[in-house]
Amino acid sequence: MTGFDIDFGKDPNEYNALVPAYLGDTLYDLYVRSRLISEHDGMNVNKLHSAAIKFVCAKGQSDAIRHLTPQLAEDELAAYKRGRNTKTYTVPKNADVGDYHCATGFESLLGWLYMHGRTERMEELMQAAYNFTCNDK
Numbered sequence: 827m828t829g830f831d832i833d834f835g836k837d838p839n840e841y842n843a844l845v846p847a848y849l850g851d852t853l854y855d856l857y858v859r860s861r862l863i864s865e866h867d868g869m870n871v872n873k874l875h876s877a878a879i880k881f882v883c884a885k886g887q888s889d890a891i892r893h894l895t896p897q898l899a900e901d902e903l904a905a906y907k908r909g910r911n912t913k914t915y916t917v918p919k920n921a922d923v924g925d926y927h928c929a930t931g932f933e934s935l936l937g938w939l940y941m942h943g944r945t946e947r948m949e950e951l952m953q954a955a956y957n958f959t960c961n962d963k
Contacts, residue, residue: 838941843912846937857952881959884921887929890955909934
């Protein structure tokens with residue numbers, strides 16, 4: 827994944843944990859959509875969207891991060907937990923609260939890695955999450 831070489835002006839840990847989660851949500855969605863397009867040439871957009879949902883929904887992300895947690899470095903685990911434990915004011919009606927918090931932690935970790943310029947590690951975790959979800963469903 828190509829970074830944009832953006833200076834965020836401060837350390838990612840100085841932002842509310844929902845800020846990197848905001849980025850991480852988009853980054854993982856882009857990764858999943860890109861992988862699905864590359865793996866399913868000719869699939870119509872409606873089917874691509876339906877396929878993407880299992881990866882980017884709270885349950886899919888929650889299951890993936892729970893699988894990946896043992897592989898996280900100490901600073902990555904702290905970024906994940908910071909995002910997971912941040913108070914959110916809304917939970918989608920079709921999501922379990924616990925899954926939603928874990929998914930927010932996963933997204934926060936991805937955004938945190940991106941903001942630190944650690945895009946190689948971010949992509950490694952996204953690939954592992956994607957592969958886990960493919961094999962798990």
